[in-house]
Amino acid sequence: MYKFTAARKDPVTDGKHILPAGLGVTTGINFQPLGAKKAAINGDFVMTSDEIQHVIKALRKGGIDIVELHNHTLNEQPRLFYMHFWATGDGATLAQTLAPALDATHPAPPKS
Template sequence: MDTALGRRGTVDGGLFKYTLARAETISDNGHVLPPTFGVTTVINFQPTEDGIAAINGDFALTATEVNKVIEALRIGGIEVVELHNHMLADDPHLFYLHYCAVNDAVTLAKALRPALDTTNLAPAK
């Protein structure tokens, strides 16, 4: 999955997860919001059985990224669940797109990659 996503995930309880910061600084009313404040893209893999995983999470997106990510997810067979925003005065203004799917974990990671590639993520460490 790490290879398919080009990032390193971590084990968190029963999940294998990725928390991906955006490249630009996010602020709200002039205050910088660090990635730990939830202005990130999150991918959660939960194993089920026989190598199958359930994924869910959310993308933190600018307005110009929303439709590109929706299209990439749909092509990859990943269901878009919800699109909303959290703040009113964030800069840049972010939208949060929630998704889910069940399939082989590597297949899901490969399906997520084109959506990630359309966003302005900070470089992988």
């Protein structure tokens, strides 16, 4: 299994505290190779309310199923929502479908 984690670009706070990415305010994407260039994917996008429809449209355009949409906490700012997803298919095609959905969540640049 290959796991990718993307933190949000903007800080997330709860009261006076900045919530670090390690507390679950990240997007997680998992790829499980199935052979013959196919993969199963699942994960959890973390989004603000303004980002939800953009992510839904990107996932549906590529045939990725949305499993559920929910929230975890009550007082974080910005208010965050989590969307679980699932699909199987050509691994490269699925990755290309996930890219605009991830971009819609304003991820932080990768750390080197």
